[in-house]
Amino acid sequence: MAALSAHFTLPLRAFELELALAVESTVALVGPSGAGKTSVLRAIAGLVRPSSGRVALGDDVWFDAENGVSRPPEERRVGLVFQEYALFPHLSVRKNVAYAGGDRPDEYLERFRISHLADARPDELSGGERQRVALARALARNPDVLLLDEPFSALDAHTKSTVRAEVHELLGEFGLPTLIVTHDYEDASALAEEVGVIVDGKLRQLGTPQELVSRPSDEFVASFTGANLLRGSARREGDRLTRVELDTGESLFSTDVAEGVVGVVVYPWEVAVGRARVDDSALNVVSGEVGSVVEVGNRVRVRIGPLTAEVTASSAERLELARGGVAFATFKATGTRLVPLDGRGRPSATDP
C-alpha cells in the first residue's frame, strides 16, 4: 500500500496552515477546534488548494505547486468521512453507498451491518448508524487513503466507545493509510500509531502516543494529552534534582533538569491519593480540598487543589472521597516532566 505524503502551506483566515506529514498506517492529528485540522483533510482531498507544497500518494502526484499540478477531488482516490457525515438526504442508504458506483455495494452494506437499513433515508438513522453508512460509502469507493474528520464528535458518549472499537477493527481490516483529525486525544491514541498535536496550523509534536506522554515537547502537548500542568520557577538542587517553586508557594521536585520558568507535568495516573500525609518515597505532596469526584469507567478522577488524580473505584470508595473534604496528592519526582512554557497561558481545552 502506497504511503501518503503531504507537505504544504495553506493560508487560513487567522493563520497559515503549515504541515509536513507522511501517512503509512494510521496517523491522528489532535488539536483544539480552529487549529486547522479539517483544512488539512480538505487540502489532501483537493477541496481547497494550498499556496505551496506537494501532496502525493506513492508516485502518484495529486498536488504540486511548483509544477502546477492540482488534480480535482474526483481524481484523487480518497475516502473522506465528513464530521457530520454529509450523507445525501435524498438518497436511501443503499444509494448513498452505491453512489460512487463501486462494485457490489450490497457487500459493503453487509460488512458494515447496515443491510437492514438499505432502504432507509439518512434522517431516519441514529448517529452510530449514520457513521457506519458514511464509512461504508467512503470505502465502497475503493480509496487508496482514508480521511476521517472528527469521526466520533457527533456521537453520544455511550455510542462512542462501541463505535470507536468498531472503527479500530475496520481500520485494521482495510489496512489503508488513514489520517484522522480529532480534538480528543483519547480517540487519537486509541486509533492511531502516530499522533500529531496541531495548534494554530502548526504541528507541535508528532510521535507515538507513548512518546507524547513520556516526552511532551511543550506545555500544550502535555495538557492536551491529559496531564496536570503546574507553573513554577525551577532551580537546580544538587546533581539529580530540580526544585520547582510553584506560584502558590509550594515546592515540587523533579528528576528532569531545567532552570527558570517551567511547567511541571504530571499525569493523573502518577498521582496517589491519601486522606493523611504519608511519609514515603514520594517527594511531592500537594494537599487541597477535593473539588470533584468523577467516575470514568472503572476509575475515578479526583480533583485535589490544582491536580487531577486517577484512582481505582475501589480506592475511592475506601478513602471515602467526597467533594469538600481535604486530601493529599503525592507523586514521585521521577513521575514528573518539566516543559518550557510558551507564555500563551494554559490552553483551555485540557481540563479533564
Added chain:
Amino acid sequence: MGESARRGLFGIALFVASLLTFAFLALPLVAIFVHVPPGDLVAQLSNPVVTDALIVSLKTNLIAQVFILVLGTPTAYLLATRRFRGRALLVTLVELPLVLPPAVAGIGLLAAFGRFGLLGGTLRGLGITIPFTQTAVVFAVAFVASPLYIRQAIAAFEAVDANLVAASRTLGVGPAGTFFRVVLPLASGGLLAGEALSFARGLGEFGATIMFAGSLQRVTQTLPLAIYAEFDVDFDVTLAISAVLIVISGALLLSLKLATSWQPSRLTSRSRSELLSWS
C-alpha cells in the same frame, strides 16, 4: 390599564387588522364570481375572444418558461456558487425587472429589438421581425417573469449544503454529475416554487406586452390584454376572463403549496425552512 386588559386589547387588534386584510383581498375576487353566474362563465369560455386569448397566453408562457428554465437555472447556479468581482452587480441586473415598471420593460424591449432599435438593423438583415409578433410576447413575458425564478433558484442552490457537494466530488463524481445527482434534486423544491411564481407572473403580464407586442387577437392578445380590449365592448367577457385567470393563478399557488408540503422529508433542513418561508 392592567396587563391582562392590554393583552386582551392586543389580541383584538390583531384579529381586527387581519379581518380587514382578508376582506379587502377577498372582496374583489368574490365580486367577479358573484357577477358571472357559473353557467354564464362556462358559456363565455367558448367565446372565440376568450379561447384565442387563452391559447395565446398558454403558448407564449410555456415557451417563455422553457427559456427561463433552460437559461435561468445555470445562471442561478453560477451566481449561487461562484464568488467573483461584479457578482452583486449581476444579481442586481437579474432582479431589476422585478421592480421596473412593465412599461419601461416594454420600451426597453422596443429600443433593443424594435425596427429602429439597437439590434433592429441586424435583425432586419436576417429577415427577422420581432415587435408585434408572438415572439415579442414571449420576450416580454420572459423579461418580466424570469427574475422571480432566478432569484428563488439562487436561494435554493445556496441552501444546498456545500459538504454534500464536496462529498460527491471525493466520491469520484465530477462537477456536472454532482449538479445533476445531488444539487438539482435537493434544490428541486425551491426551483419548483420559483417556477410556479414566475409562471403566475408571466400569465398576468400586461404592460410590457402591450407596448412591445400589441394586442392582436389570435396573435399577441393574451388573457390580460383581452380583458383590456373587451372592457368597453362586453363587460361579461372581461369578467369571464378574469375568473379564468383567478382559477389558473389560484391553482398554481395551491399546487405549489401542496408540492412543497410533500417535499420536506427529502430536503435538508436549511432548504426546507427556505421553502416554508414562502408559504
